[in-house]
Amino acid sequence: MFNGLSFEKLLLVGVIAVFLLGPDKLPSYAAKLGRLVRTLRDYADGAKVRMKEEMGPEFDEVDWKKLDPRQYDPRRIIREALLDDAPAAAAPVVKPVSRPEPAYLSRKKDAVQPDAPQDLSTPYDSEST
Template sequence: MFGLTFEKLLIIGVIAVFLLGPERLPHYAAKLGQLVRSLRDLANGAKDRMREEMGPDFDDVDWKKLDPRQYDPRRIIREALIDEDPFAQPERPTVARAAVNENSAYLQRKRKREALGAGEPAPFDAEAT
């Protein structure tokens, strides 16, 4: 529990006796007992509420699987990228062709180039440069 050993807890207790004094120590010990009891009741209440809301499926849940300490991002990504059936043939993607716009600027320039004769120079626009 948080790396606390018996010796450390004993030292904390001795320091508490000196700081609080023998008159106030029983009062604070009772308060600590009430706090621990209320936290235990809170945890049990949450557990009972989960059991009530989940119904009979509560006992079937593998809680160790949901433990955040089991989180390994490399394993999760590897499982997500691997196909379920390694022998399945991949489907060939289908490519949808877009409709050709006959009035596009590219096709208009191409038609003009084709309309030029073999010896004709390309049109020149002096204002464009």
């Protein structure tokens, strides 16, 4: 969490705190900081205990490092998906049924009497536009 925090940087922060707060207030603020860190740690431990209680024995089976968002690498995920050893079952190819003419025209021909002239144009409603 604090990977870039070295001893020199902490010492510099401490020196700045001594100058800003003064030697009178520094011990009380250090005690408050200690209590805050302890409280946050207790909250985190409580959340962990509650998760263990709610998940039951499955809690130990979960690989928490795998769920860490810092481990997310889209290139690795795509590479693993493409180089998967198990070939995926190919879906059967369904060919569309070809008709010699559109369904609308075939229905229209069935409905039209053979003696009447055939109107093969698309129906148009002038009030709808």
